Amino acid sequence: MKFIKQLYNDEIDNEIDKATYEATYNPSEKIEIPFSEAKELYHYCSLESFYSIIESNCFWLSHPKFMNDLSEQEYAIGTTKKFLQEYNQNINEKDNSKRLLKLIESKFELCESKFKGFDEDKYKKHGFFTCFSSDGDSLPMWSMYKGKNVGLAIGLDFSDEKYFVDLPISRDKDSDIKKISPFYNPPYYYFSDIEYQEDIIKKSINIFLDHISNYYNSSKTELNSNINYAENYLASKAAFTLMNMSLDLKNSNFSYEKETRLILLEYTEEDVKFRVKDKFIVPYIEFPLEEKKEVEDGNEKKIKKKFDKPIIPIKSITISPNAEEPELVKASIWAFLNHKGYKLDKKQIIQSPIPYKPR
Template structure:
């Protein structure tokens, strides 16, 4: 796998939909609301660690103690997820630095009968000045170091009453920049094998009307449609259970309708088509 490429695992049906809805110059991917991703701890790990450190620091105090061990519950701590409105529940498009991973094939690509789309990382990073392309972190040590360095200021400025949580008027909100940076990228170590990169799209109040919804698993799943220049797509890797010989003809015909061409060897202007190198049969 090339370091300048990141991969989006998906199904053949989704790939057909992406290409069918594309134009000669652009294609569209769905960005999922952060609260509707597979890991149910999404967007909460950093807040949980912040709560733990605030309570721990408060317990070392006597005269200045704010009784956080009793007043800082999870409902109040959700304030630290949406204190800044442009960071309110961002939408995510997930990519992996690994384009041929059996766990990824089986989890996200129709049990190895799907594909991995390779995207040029540098073009993704330049897509929109409001978007961030960030590697996920599965080790919380750097975030915890940030907390240790700032916990006194955070504690002094945090106020909790019977109903809500807030900050003192003199609070320097720039202290929270690192908190908001880690909020959507800090993941449980059990997902480290994914080697995930995320395109993070802020969910601005002014853009709420552009949200769309998919009915799945008895819920309404909110998402945004994000447009990419077609040139961002540089590779298509076939899952272990697909046939290169059968797929190359049909994919060529589908992409030709959009003026694009495949190549089994990397050539300028063409999309590289490859087969997974993992020996696997879904039986």
């Protein structure tokens, strides 16, 4: 029985991946991979965070529960739930998938209730992410950095092949190795432009649910011997996926952020670390890491290490307009980057020309 259940798990996991990819990367949709257009993105951060990113050769991906504004995720989850309910209401009671869709809705409500609290098991069921903007010199973004708190906007081009590394192109054991970006392998980790229009996210959710419903209807006979188990597993996976799809949605009042997120959905318990942030001890993940094989006591095992070469694809650095002694700040940033192997021209490090001097 355990073997049969694992077969179901693998098949359903594969189908969920297909549905997620279809909903998120449908070529006819607006949602696209940012670096496929060689689009420069900007990561706003403090000087301290910038130092940590370059020193560790990683971005620190955060759990959505500990973002600066909790209401943004509550809004996104609530809106996703509304679209799920609307989809269910439009399905005929005689449709075979109606039972499954009601179960997905129930599982999603369970996810929603758990999100309002927090426990060790919960962080394993959510995507971790970090944020970028397509606007590298935004006054509302700079307003977060006041007094002597210097902010930076790191300009990044994830299509720059100079920062590509040798990685397997698929999850197959005998996969070919090619030079690719370590930041993109959907549906496990990918870039997603934040949507501030609910109708576009609604369309993606409908595509996802259409795929899951069609799969269920076409496979129900084969799943019949273990239908209760298969339905529960499929509904749980679909609900978790919808929770993660909600990461793509924000209230239109935040549209000035012009945000793109790097979202990681696949990770292990060993990948999660903790740090102190303000009044909390919060989970985070360093990303990306290189997976290597090592032999210990005659046994081969996989471990994850930081990449040896610089992989943060820096194109420019913009310093916040409030920075004091900007020329010395520029010089210190350039010296640090040069020391870490980044060959940035000094002209690529500038201070924002916005006349902003907060009290």
